[in-house]
Amino acid sequence: MPRNSRHRRKLTTRTKISALVLSFATLAMGSAAWAGQSRTSTEVVVDSLTVSAAPSGGLTATAKVHSARTLRVQALTVAVRSESGSHFDFPGATATKLSPSPTTFTSGSAALPAGTYTAFVAYKYRDTWHNLSPVKTFTSGATGTPTPSPTASASASPSPSSSPSPSPTPTASAPTAPSPSQTTSTTGAAPLGIPGSWRQVFGDEFNGTSLDSSKWNPNWLGCPTCTTKPVNSAELGAYAPSQVSVSGGSLHLKAEKQQTTAADGKTYAYRSGLVESDGKAEFTYGAFEARIYTPAASPGAIANWPAFWTDGQNWPEDGEMDIMEALGGGKACYHFHSPAGGPGGCAPGDFTGWHTYGAEWKSGVVTYYYDGKQVGQITTGITSSPMFLILNNGVYSSPTTVTPADMMTDYVRVWQH
Numbered sequence: 001m002p003r004n005s006r007h008r009r010k011l012t013t014r015t016k017i018s019a020l021v022l023s024f025a026t027l028a029m030g031s032a033a034w035a036g037q038s039r040t041s042t043e044v045v046v047d048s049l050t051v052s053a054a055p056s057g058g059l060t061a062t063a064k065v066h067s068a069r070t071l072r073v074q075a076l077t078v079a080v081r082s083e084s085g086s087h088f089d090f091p092g093a094t095a096t097k098l099s100p101s102p103t104t105f106t107s108g109s110a111a112l113p114a115g116t117y118t119a120f121v122a123y124k125y126r127d128t129w130h131n132l133s134p135v136k137t138f139t140s141g142a143t144g145t146p147t148p149s150p151t152a153s154a155s156a157s158p159s160p161s162s163s164p165s166p167s168p169t170p171t172a173s174a175p176t177a178p179s180p181s182q183t184t185s186t187t188g189a190a191p192l193g194i195p196g197s198w199r200q201v202f203g204d205e206f207n208g209t210s211l212d213s214s215k216w217n218p219n220w221l222g223c224p225t226c227t228t229k230p231v232n233s234a235e236l237g238a239y240a241p242s243q244v245s246v247s248g249g250s251l252h253l254k255a256e257k258q259q260t261t262a263a264d265g266k267t268y269a270y271r272s273g274l275v276e277s278d279g280k281a282e283f284t285y286g287a288f289e290a291r292i293y294t295p296a297a298s299p300g301a302i303a304n305w306p307a308f309w310t311d312g313q314n315w316p317e318d319g320e321m322d323i324m325e326a327l328g329g330g331k332a333c334y335h336f337h338s339p340a341g342g343p344g345g346c347a348p349g350d351f352t353g354w355h356t357y358g359a360e361w362k363s364g365v366v367t368y369y370y371d372g373k374q375v376g377q378i379t380t381g382i383t384s385s386p387m388f389l390i391l392n393n394g395v396y397s398s399p400t401t402v403t404p405a406d407m408m409t410d411y412v413r414v415w416q417h
Contacts, residue, residue: 043068046121046132047102058109061090063121067098075124076105077353080117087410088112089354094299108350112140127404191287191415193372194360198415202281205411206251211244216275218244229264237270237395238262244273251409253393255304274392282386286416289358293408296352297400301330305394306407308357310387319383324357330400334368340381347375
């Protein structure tokens with residue numbers, strides 16, 4: 001079992017590596033859906049939903065729900081959307097059992113940029129997300145302090161595209177799918193928490209209905225339609241283009257337990273999704289950022305081996321920058337690999353659900369940022385060769401292995417000076 005990183009093995013003539021309260025106003029019109037997978041639920045009811053300032057800073061959400069019958073759900077969380085549709089969900093999504101007796105979900109702390117947001121309870125059952133009403137709106141100040149919002153009239157009429165307004169008794173009607181206006185905008189976007197003046201040189205908001213083949217390949221260095229062998233010998237799953245999709249404003253990399261024969265002729269117990277930009281987009285230095293949803297294997301533990309990383313053409317000479325990979329019992333970790341070694345570390349806290357992962361790579365140093373806060377810095381062995389981008393949802397033998405599991409990415413962006 002890997003302990004510190006995703007060491008890659010030789011492929012043809014190259015060696016590759018990847019260690020890859022805020023005041024609420026009940027929203028009477030409009031809503032946001034979870035990555036386009038929302039379905040109406042008639043089984044689960046939201047009894048209450050609140051957001052408040054956390055003692056340690058940031059915000060936390062608390063929801064109380066019950067179900068008409070006993071229901072074991074893959075995940076229960078409080079989802080958050082900005083006005084542009086970006087994902088800012090509270091950490092702490094967890095698998096749990098719902099029943100006619102109320103279940104209370106309390107999230108981890110989240111720091112949100114200044115702006116207006118909507119929040120709603122969502123749960124995943126049989127690999128499908130269900131979004132629940134009521135949907136509520138709140139405003140965050142620039143420092144994360146609560147900013148009052150006026151309460152909307154409970155009798156206001158919904159728009160034709162929205163779900164009905166909540167009645168005095170809790171209902172289980174789910175919000176409808178997002179409108180095109182809810183997609184993430186790149187206009188004026190800058191790296192979260194990374195200082196300096198930047199110009200964006202690459203971006204994919206995943207707002208279409210299929211993978212952009214001008215930017216990405218849907219497997220590990222294989223033909224466009226091939227199912228390729230794992231990147232790392234510790235992995236148990238092949239990478240198949242069928243496990244890669246784009247919908248609801250997100251890239252989906254789905255891992256599932258399914259015997260699959262790869263192009264190398266070997267059969268693997270799992271198959272999953274990977275995208276990489278080799279031959280299409282490479283960068284030397286800059287700020288790299290992605291907003292990613294990782295499913296939970298247990299409270300606070302990321303499932304499987306999802307990763308966001310970059311790799312050079314010759315490993316380890318050209319280097320590998322692991323911006324985020326789930327290691328050490330489901331923790332979010334970072335590393336930089338070169339002939340000098342592979343130093344790195346893991347960030348404390350719960351990084352299940354939606355989080356933003358970034359890194360600034362410059363001469364002699366890489367600084368890592370999670371949710372806009374610096375979590376680590378590496379100053380030894382930093383290379384200067386071009387690297388391409390990789391996102392993958394790896395599966396390996398671990399207590400955190402969970403399938404099916406959908407690693408979702410809201411956007412990937414790269415900036416340079």
